[in-house]
Amino acid sequence: MKKLLTFVAYYSLCLPVFAADLTIYTYDSFVSEWGPGPQLEKAFEAQCQCDLEYIAVEDGVSILNRLRIEKDRTKADVILGIDDALIEETRREGLVIPHQQPLNGLKQELQWQDTDFLPIDYGYFAFIYDSQKITTPATSLKQIIESDASIIxxxxxxxxxxxxLMLWVKSVYGEQADQAWQQLAPHTVTVTKGWWEAYSLFLKGDADYVLSYNTSPAYHVVAEGKDHYRAAQFKEGHVAQIEVAAITRTSTNPELARDFLAFLISTEAQTIIPTSNWMLPVIEGIELPEVFDQLIAPERIGFTPTEVAQQRRRWIKEWRSETAR
Incomplete structure (x- = not known):
């Protein structure tokens, strides 16, 4: 018995010592082997002597849906990957606390003032196409909706x-959005639960266009050496997405969670994110591959987070009604 206890004690000393655990809810592509999750985890754990655990769902809206179900029973210390269009609905759940991070280091163009949600990256929604197959791409949202081009x-x-896309259609069509969904439905190949499923189908050749980001072509150039995937620029403008992180009210390690949020907007993390999550950095001074200079830079249109929170359920109901016909 004494030998066994000695062995257990020795073995315990050989194990890594973690000060605490931190559980992060995010989306599946973020934690994939080619996503930023593994690199960020390694870099932050080296600083904090803690153990990060990611729990991934299909996409950003699914994070909010899970929080609504779990409420005070949530395991999350941090949520990462909802966007600015969802922050008011998430705040209303009463499950986040102030991040206490300085905002003066963020890009001025973001005009970020929120004290609960911290931006980690941003981009613009865009329809991606293969320029080897489509030589004359759509130049407006109305053109693509009113065409017969196959869409995912x-x-x-x-x-x-x-x-x-729902906000984009509403911004451009207003009260005629129901008619736009009716026109889009016949040439919609499929509607997927998350981004990765849709983009994978597009890369297999299942559609002419896929909804993604203006930054998506950068991935193909840097990672694959392919420059024929392009983002169509629309004259009506594009809806922007700012992805955010926040600390849950029920976090058992709020100070460690704040350290993690501070890390997310550090130079080290912001250097990792653009070429792994393929979005734009939220702080100045990050050196990016040259292809980022060639990305479309759309005019920004859309709604405030408050407007989205007020109308989102009605707009989803409208989308469901018209696409189910």
């Missing part, structure tokens, strides 16, 4: 890009 996009009930 994501469900606005579970996906932030899908929600982005």
């Amino acid at each position: 996009y994501q469900d606005p009930r579970t996906s932030t890009p899908g929600q982005g």
Whole structure:
């Protein structure tokens, strides 16, 4: 018995010592082997002597849906991957606390003042196409909706890009949005739960266009050496997405969670994110591959988070009604 106890004590000393655990709810592509999650985890754990655990769902809207179900029973210390269009609905759940991070280091163009949600990256929703197949791409949202081009996009009930398209259609069509959904439905190949499923189908050649981001072509150039995937720029403008992180009210390690949020907007983390999550950094001074200079830079249109919170359920109901016909 004495030998066994000695062995256990020795073995315990050989194990890594973690000060605490931190559980982060995010989306599946974030934690994939090519996403930023693994690199960020390694870098932060080296600083904090803690153990990060990611729990991933299909997409950003699914994070909010899970929080609504779990409420005070949530395991999350941090939520990462909802966007600015969802912050008011998330705040209303009463499950986040102030991040206590300085905002003066963020890009001025973001005009970020929120004290509960911290931006981690941003981009613009865009339709991606293969320029080897489509030589004359659509130049407006109305043109693509009123065409017969095959489209894949994501469900606005579970996906932030899908929600982005809903806001985009509403911004351009207003009270005629129901007619736009009717026109889009016949040439919609499928509506997926999340971004990765939709983009994978597009890369297999299942559609002419897929809803993604203006930054998506950068991935193909940097990671694959392919420059034929392009983002169509629309004259009406594009809806922006700012992805955010927040600390849950029920976090058992709020100070460690704040340290993690501070890390997310550090130079080290912001250097990792653009070429792994393929979005734009939220702080100045991050050196990016040259292809980022060639991305479309759309005019920003859309709604405030408060406007989205007030109308989101009605707009989703409208989308469901018209696409189910």
